[in-house]
Amino acid sequence: MKPIPFYTSVFVASFAITTSVLAQGSSMSPYQGMQNPTSATRQAMPRPDFMPPEFNPQAFANFPTPEELARMTPPEPMTEERILKRYAQLKQAMQKNNEQDRKEAEKYAQDFAKYQKYQAEQLHKIMAQAEQQRNNMLTKIAQQEQRALERFRQQKNPKSVEPAQY
Numbered sequence: 293m294k295p296i297p298f299y300t301s302v303f304v305a306s307f308a309i310t311t312s313v314l315a316q317g318s319s320m321s322p323y324q325g326m327q328n329p330t331s332a333t334r335q336a337m338p339r340p341d342f343m344p345p346e347f348n349p350q351a352f353a354n355f356p357t358p359e360e361l362a363r364m365t366p367p368e369p370m371t372e373e374r375i376l377k378r379y380a381q382l383k384q385a386m387q388k389n390n391e392q393d394r395k396e397a398e399k400y401a402q403d404f405a406k407y408q409k410y411q412a413e414q415l416h417k418i419m420a421q422a423e424q425q426r427n428n429m430l431t432k433i434a435q436q437e438q439r440a441l442e443r444f445r446q447q448k449n450p451k452s453v454e455p456a457q458y
Contacts, residue, residue: 356364368374
């Protein structure tokens with residue numbers, strides 16, 4: 293059997309102490325003093341139907357003032373002319389945005405065409421350099437071939453070899 297680790301025994305002991313304290317209870321709950329004293333004394337009394345209700349100012353606390361009501365109502369009633377004017381303004385704003393978008397798209401297309409032209413020029417330069425390098429490589433290979441053939445011929449015919457000069 294394995295011994296119980298120290299931390300496990302501390303945890304079990306603290307849990308046991310906490311549960312025993314809660315089970316016993318305390319003489320006064322920390323929330324006891326925070327109760328609303330008026331809620332116990334003020335209860336709704338049944339009223340007969342013929343009695344008018346009392347004025348409750350809290351019921352009207354969030355109701356707008358006459359000034360706020362005046363601001364909330366439109367100063368003029370909605371008319372066909374106002375509707376037409378509003379949609380004409382929307383159309384005009386949309387046409388203005390469309391025209392601006394067209395101009396920006398044209399500028400982007402021109403810039404993109406310039407960029408593509410630049411890329412094509414760069415690609416042409418790169419391809420020309422690559423072609424030059426391929427030609428140089430072919431020339432070097434041809435020169436190496438000639439030297440290899442000359443060495444081979446010299447080794448095959450040692451009579452024609454001139455003495456080395458020191």
